[in-house]
Amino acid sequence: MYPSIIVTVDVVLMTLCLDVLCVALIRRPNAPFAGELALPGGYVHAQEDGNAEDAAYRILREKMGIRPPYLEQLATFSGNRRDPRGWSASIAYFALVSPTTEATWQPVSKLQKLAFDHAAIIQAAVDRLRSKSAYSVLPAYLLPETFTLAELQKIYEQVLGSPLDKSSFRRKIKELDLLDQVAGSFQVGNQRPAQIYRLKKMMTFDRTLSQSAPRKAGRSGQ
Amino acid sequence: MYPSIIVTVDVVLMTLCLDVLCVALIRRPNAPFAGELALPGGYVHAQEDGNAEDAAYRILREKMGIRPPYLEQLATFSGNRRDPRGWSASIAYFALVSPTTEATWQPVSKLQKLAFDHAAIIQAAVDRLRSKSAYSVLPAYLLPETFTLAELQKIYEQVLGSPLDKSSFRRKIKELDLLDQVAGSFQVGNQRPAQIYRLKKMMTFDRTLSQSAPRKAGRSGQ
DNA sequence: ACAATAGTGTCTGTCAGACATTATAGC
DNA sequence: GCTATAATGTCTGACAGACACTATTGT
Structure with a gap:
């Protein structure tokens, strides 16, 4: 009835490693962008996830084994050019954790080429963190x-x-x-x-x- | 392959009528919530809309006949309980226009029951407008x-x-x-x-x- | 005593709010 | 002149930054 749209959730998980702001990245095992670095993310599972935030928590649990003390919706990135499989919408979240969390951390200042538009998503998350830091804890x-x-x-x-x-x-x-x-x-x-x-x-x-x-x-x- | 998810865009279009903050609402002609008031919105059209913002502009053009001078993404409201048809994600935008715009304006302070979770979406838009007003034009x-x-x-x-x-x-x-x-x-x-x-x-x-x-x-x- | 960091007191320039004053219109 | 609103000037209390000062530990 309506052309199918890919709906995913991606999480910008950040911490401070050795005084440098870092983001958790995962190397993609499958196409598209197999072998490249990407944010932890995945499809929304309509059967298990009550809403997108639930999906974000599930993904962090499954892929990173954690439940972050802070998680907030960042924005939704969408369009027909960001995913070769077709029109997609990624509901992006950003999360903050203590540096003791185990993960593959990469400094946000020197990121290589990333899968999809994940570089732009990370930039948006960093901007949000910076701007909110000026007036919050x-x-x-x-x-x-x-x-x-x-x-x-x-x-x-x-x-x-x-x-x-x-x-x-x-x-x-x-x-x-x-x-x-x-x-x-x-x-x-x-x-x-x-x-x-x-x-x-x-x-x-x-x-x-x-x-x-x-x-x-x-x-x-x- | 994956259960289909309903992807829509809804726009909180606001103006000031007689010194009162108002939102544009449309009475729904079809189910679900036929006859009830709702935000102007609609499905994302993967063929015509390059991204969600394009869809928002298209919806405002088709349903309200305008192109607002200000439009920004608000947040995405999602879940399995907000639409009786199934798991849905609404990418919500908020837009500001001059009071000369023709529409069915309703004061945000006295809203009746609305379709879906549109009351919550409007509340989020009003909060955002208020908080941004303190430090912007x-x-x-x-x-x-x-x-x-x-x-x-x-x-x-x-x-x-x-x-x-x-x-x-x-x-x-x-x-x-x-x-x-x-x-x-x-x-x-x-x-x-x-x-x-x-x-x-x-x-x-x-x-x-x-x-x-x-x-x-x-x-x-x- | 000293070194090093934790934590506090005090001064001062800046600026937002209060409010007085001047400016410009029609009568 | 008067009234009404526009627009500007001036004063002042409060606060953020700067920085000196005291406090508490180990050696």
Whole structure:
């Protein structure tokens, strides 16, 4: 009745390896683009996947063996030229994980030629991560579950690409009130130990980090 | 080979009617949801549409007879429960037009029950418009091609839901440098005539409008 | 004591909001 | 003159960045 359209889900899974933003890639075993590097992805399975997000989680479970702490829909890439098999729509997601996750990580800055339009999808994911990092705690998902403020600041500097002032950074993080102190501390050498934190369990992530912070509405009125 | 998946495009077409944010709806002639109100949408036509955005433009042309000055992909809504015919994916777009566009406009604040999950899609579009309005000139697309600064400010106040200071608003708009003066002026009564502006032709829209939320008065305390 | 990093206090330039003032039209 | 709106000028509180300062560990 209607010409069949290929519907797939692809996931841009990112982490920070040795202070470099990396993406997980898989070498394709089959055509098309056999042997080339590609994002983990696959067909939507109408029988098992309740929706596209379910499919993304299933694919990450099957192909990477993980369940990421952060996953969000990125955009849908579609058209008749991106897949030699025909008109296709790829619902792309991006996910962030701790660097302890096992995978074939590739720095996003030096990617070879990739299958399909996956290079463009990765670029969109990196742009989104960068732009959201300016006003959210997203980069914290690139760290292990617990971390120090110094580590967190370093992650932000890596993602944003510019150094941040320690005092201002801590002031902002405190205002956001998105971290919980964890009992215990972390120490590397002969130095003062650092307090350990973890992300608060919450449903919303898009609080403002810098500049456009909602100015402490609290004070106003009663 | 793979179970067929329904791929459609739906467009949330918005404007400002009498200072109220409205969305264009169409009464469905056919099942499913025959007779109910729904977003303009339709199947992707693999033969004619180069990609999903092309399909969105085609649908707006066929069903509304327009080509909007602003169109952006919103998100993809998918799953096995949103369409009684089976597993479906709707690539949703949102578009802004001038209020002179002919259509059946409905205020977004008082929507009846809609077909499919279109109420959720509209909510997502409104949220996106609101959040982008804080740091872009997007609301200008809700006006005719030329307008005065007073009209523009009123639009922003409508979309953002809070009054803005005239001086600050103009300072910001000037800094953004996104408007061109148009020869001529506009006058309503026995008053000083207002300068007329139009949007500059450009490719990027996401400049910063205001760095911070409007500060709540509070001359009172402290 | 020193070294090294964690964490805080203080100053200051900048800027958004508040609001006064001037400008331009018709009467 | 008056009224109404357009457009601009000026002041001020608040905040982000800069940076000096204190705190806490091991040797």
